[in-house]
Amino acid sequence: MIRFTLRQFRASAATAYAAMAVIAIVLAVTGPRLAHYYDAHVVGCQAAGNCNAVTETFLGFYHAVQASLGPVLLVLPALIGIFWGAPLLAHELETGTFRLAWTQSLTRNRWLAVKMGVGGLAAMAAAGLLSLMVTWWFSPLDRWNGNRFTPAMFGERGIVPIGYAAFAFAFGVVGGLLIRRTVPAMAATLVAYLAARLGMTYLVRPHLMTPLRVTTAVLLGGKNGAAPASASTLNPQDWVLASNTINAAGHVIGQDGTITVNGTQGIMFATGPGGVSLAGVGRCPNIPAGTVPGRDPHSSSLLQACITRLGIRQELVYQPISRYWAFQGLELAIFLAAALALAGICFWWVCRRLT
Amino acid sequence: MIEFHLDSRSGVAPYLQLIQQVRHALRLGLLREGDQLPTVKDAVARLAINPNTVLKAYRELEYEGLAAARPGVGTFVTRTLSDASLPAHGPLRQDLRRWLARARQAGLDDESIEALFMSTFRAAAGEDVA
Amino acid sequence: MTAALHTQDLGKRYRGRWALRGCTLTVPPGRVAGLVGPNGAGKSTLLQLAVGLLRPSAGTVEVLGGPPAHDPEQLARVGYVAQDTPVYAALSVREHLRFGAWLNPRWDNELAGRRIAQLDLDPGQRAGKLSGGQRAQLALTLALAKRPGLLILDEPVASLDPLARREFLRHLMEAVAEHEVSVLLSSHLVTDLERVCDYLIVLAAGHVQVTGEVEQLLATHHRLTGPRRDPAAMPGGQQVIEASHTDRQSTLIVRSEGPIHDPAWTVGQLSLEDVVLAYMSQANCAGQASRSGLEAVR
Numbered sequence: 001m002i003r004f005t006l007r008q009f010r011a012s013a014a015t016a017y018a019a020m021a022v023i024a025i026v027l028a029v030t031g032p033r034l035a036h037y038y039d040a041h042v043v044g045c046q047a048a049g050n051c052n053a054v055t056e057t058f059l060g061f062y063h064a065v066q067a068s069l070g071p072v073l074l075v076l077p078a079l080i081g082i083f084w085g086a087p088l089l090a091h092e093l094e095t096g097t098f099r100l101a102w103t104q105s106l107t108r109n110r111w112l113a114v115k116m117g118v119g120g121l122a123a124m125a126a127a128g129l130l131s132l133m134v135t136w137w138f139s140p141l142d143r144w145n146g147n148r149f150t151p152a153m154f155g156e157r158g159i160v161p162i163g164y165a166a167f168a169f170a171f172g173v174v175g176g177l178l179i180r181r182t183v184p185a186m187a188a189t190l191v192a193y194l195a196a197r198l199g200m201t202y203l204v205r206p207h208l209m210t211p212l213r214v215t216t217a218v219l220l221g222g223k224n225g226a227a228p229a230s231a232s233t234l235n236p237q238d239w240v241l242a243s244n245t246i247n248a249a250g251h252v253i254g255q256d257g258t259i260t261v262n263g264t265q266g267i268m269f270a271t272g273p274g275g276v277s278l279a280g281v282g283r284c285p286n287i288p289a290g291t292v293p294g295r296d297p298h299s300s301s302l303l304q305a306c307i308t309r310l311g312i313r314q315e316l317v318y319q320p321i322s323r324y325w326a327f328q329g330l331e332l333a334i335f336l337a338a339a340l341a342l343a344g345i346c347f348w349w350v351c352r353r354l355t
Numbered sequence: 356m357i358e359f360h361l362d363s364r365s366g367v368a369p370y371l372q373l374i375q376q377v378r379h380a381l382r383l384g385l386l387r388e389g390d391q392l393p394t395v396k397d398a399v400a401r402l403a404i405n406p407n408t409v410l411k412a413y414r415e416l417e418y419e420g421l422a423a424a425r426p427g428v429g430t431f432v433t434r435t436l437s438d439a440s441l442p443a444h445g446p447l448r449q450d451l452r453r454w455l456a457r458a459r460q461a462g463l464d465d466e467s468i469e470a471l472f473m474s475t476f477r478a479a480a481g482e483d484v485a
Numbered sequence: 486m487t488a489a490l491h492t493q494d495l496g497k498r499y500r501g502r503w504a505l506r507g508c509t510l511t512v513p514p515g516r517v518a519g520l521v522g523p524n525g526a527g528k529s530t531l532l533q534l535a536v537g538l539l540r541p542s543a544g545t546v547e548v549l550g551g552p553p554a555h556d557p558e559q560l561a562r563v564g565y566v567a568q569d570t571p572v573y574a575a576l577s578v579r580e581h582l583r584f585g586a587w588l589n590p591r592w593d594n595e596l597a598g599r600r601i602a603q604l605d606l607d608p609g610q611r612a613g614k615l616s617g618g619q620r621a622q623l624a625l626t627l628a629l630a631k632r633p634g635l636l637i638l639d640e641p642v643a644s645l646d647p648l649a650r651r652e653f654l655r656h657l658m659e660a661v662a663e664h665e666v667s668v669l670l671s672s673h674l675v676t677d678l679e680r681v682c683d684y685l686i687v688l689a690a691g692h693v694q695v696t697g698e699v700e701q702l703l704a705t706h707h708r709l710t711g712p713r714r715d716p717a718a719m720p721g722g723q724q725v726i727e728a729s730h731t732d733r734q735s736t737l738i739v740r741s742e743g744p745i746h747d748p749a750w751t752v753g754q755l756s757l758e759d760v761v762l763a764y765m766s767q768a769n770c771a772g773q774a775s776r777s778g779l780e781a782v783r
Binding site for chain 1: 558583585590
């Protein structure tokens with residue numbers, strides 16, 4: 001059965017692995033140069049004093065490769081689910097060949113186990129290999145951008161793509177089994193993959209471990225309404241979940257606080273785009289009208305003293321970068337568990353219910 | 356070696372048809388003592404019928420003493436049916452031709468000739484049995 | 486001797502509707518058994534229950550002494566060709582034979598190769614490009630080469646032209662002559678089955694109407710023509726299957742173990758098709774009567 005499954009799998013696997021070979025060649029040729037440029041020029045740019053020029057070149061290095069391969073790990077698990085997973089059982093159910101397969105001398109259990117096993121392992125291997133290559137290639141850029149823990153980047157590096165691929169594949173198989181038609185199963189798999197990824201990124205991942213909180217002083221920014229330079233101890237790579245402005249009692253009164261001066265009475269805290277503005281937080285009676293933070297040091301220090309006196313602080317909710325690999329592991333485990341559960345449904349359905 | 360054929364509309368059971376064809380071949384001298392009858396496989400391949408039908412026919416022929424099975428080899432004729440009556444066939448055939456000519460002259464068409472012959476034949480056969 | 490197929494009160498229900506019910510029969514081994522009935526009678530259901538593609542809703546089924554598809558050994562003993570003979574369209578004929586060899590322990594590669602050559606099939610051709618008759622022959626080869634004890638075929642010739650039909654049955658009978666395999670095949674046409682079957686099962690409206698050796702059925706069923714008579718007045722040993730009347734004459738199809746002695750009747754011979762049609766119309770009448778709430782008049 002293993003040999004037969006490999007034979008059936010031949011066409012899809014060939015396309016996938018051929019594409020991967022092409023990608024591998026492109027990355028192998030261009031990667032070392034990118035790394036070399038980073039090591040030679042970007043690292044020491046501060047000392048050399050040409051950071052602007054160097055980083056501009058650096059960030060535009062092999063722009064075409066960056067643009068095309070950056071999102072490849074976003075797309076790969078969906079493709080695996082759609083083209084490897086959905087047709088696995090749906091095709092046999094659609095064409096009736098399952099009646100041929102289930103009357104050979106092997107049980108349905110074994111048939112299904114081999115089909116899912118071969119496909120699932122191939123999916124995880126493909127995702128793992130590709131992720132390895134892409135993560136390696138992008139590492140200088142990632143080091144520079146420091147954004148690997150952000151929602152946009154987290155799922156496209158490291159080991160989580162293996163979990164995504166396993167999940168998408170398993171969902172595709174189950175979808176094909178229940179829907180019994182290849183094309184609708186493909187559509188359902190795509191929708192499920194997107195829902196799972198979005199759900200995990202925005203609803204679940206922030207809470208996989210209890211986030212840390214740190215409170216810092218609100219400092220006035222340099223220009224009108226500019227965001228305060230925070231005196232926080234955060235690593236630039238930390239994943240900031242929320243930046244709240246809190247009052248003395250600890251209630252959240254705004255986000256990403258910027259400060260502007262309101263008329264003659266009190267201080268209105270306005271926020272950056274999309275935030276909440278609350279008036280009447282407190283009174284700073286010494287501040288003359290027309291004071292604008294940052295215009296002159298005297299009014300700024302008066303405003304600053306008022307803010308401090310009112311007990312207004314900034315609270316950052318974040319996940320530290322030190323937890324990055326823990327998060328990768330947890331998310332991988334979750335998706336693998338989901339994949340296994342889906343596989344279990346498959347077995348139960350095929351061997352108990354499908355008549 | 357003879358070849359079998361089946362008339363699916365004759366109303367006669369297939370195995371009986373096979374037996375009749377063997378007897379007919381024996382009478383006409385197409386099959387002689389020692390000749391091999393078609394193997395079950397060949398007969399089945401030619402006619403697309405159940406092998407048991409052929410086996411049944413051959414068993415019946417064996418029972419009548421006309422054939423004998425040699426395991427692993429085939430079924431062979433053991434006795435002929437062509438007997439002393441064979442010499443009489445010639446003159447009888449000539450008589451029949453003359454009778455047919457007279458029937459046509461009298462204006463009988465094919466169907467009437469056949470009906471006349473069959474009804475007389477059956478009536479005579481009935482008298483013989485009784 | 487273990488029966489080729491044995492069912493006890495077998496039934497299958499789909500969404501509240503019984504496709505097959507109360508099916509009890511025993512097919513002796515070494516036969517070519519025909520399963521005949523109109524479309525929707527439950528033939529396919531019965532055969533799929535026999536190979537384990539469906540699970541019974543009621544009753545039991547046993548093939549060659551064991552439950553269907555119970556383990557690889559049992560699966561190896563039964564060969565099956567599904568309706569419309571599914572094959573892997575993208576794989577070649579040769580690859581199908583390899584499929585058979587990989588998945589069946591008792592695969593006879595020599596037999597398979599010989600049959601493919603005999604059929605003039607190009608081993609390199611994709612199965613999707615074969616004609617209906619060629620696909621049916623390929624499917625039959627796959628089923629035969631695993632050397633089963635019982636071969637189950639679901640309407641194998643239904644969509645074939647007359648020549649392909651004859652070829653298929655010819656090859657099937659050759660295989661039976663050569664290998665001593667029991668066969669159970671279904672059709673909705675009796676004419677397909679007449680030449681090849683020596684055992685018959687008539688299925689209509691989800692129920693078994695009659696089963697038996699073909700010879701036995703032909704010997705015990707007669708057409709009686711005579712003056713008008715009430716079928717209920719027939720002697721006990723004679724069961725009326727179908728009756729039709731004019732004002733003066735009755736024509737009955739009866740089943741009787743013993744000979745018919747009543748001189749009022751003219752006894753006529755029946756073809757197998759006549760017997761089957763009589764049982765199928767009986768089932769039809771019973772169905773209609775039960776649907777309209779009247780008693781069946783026979």
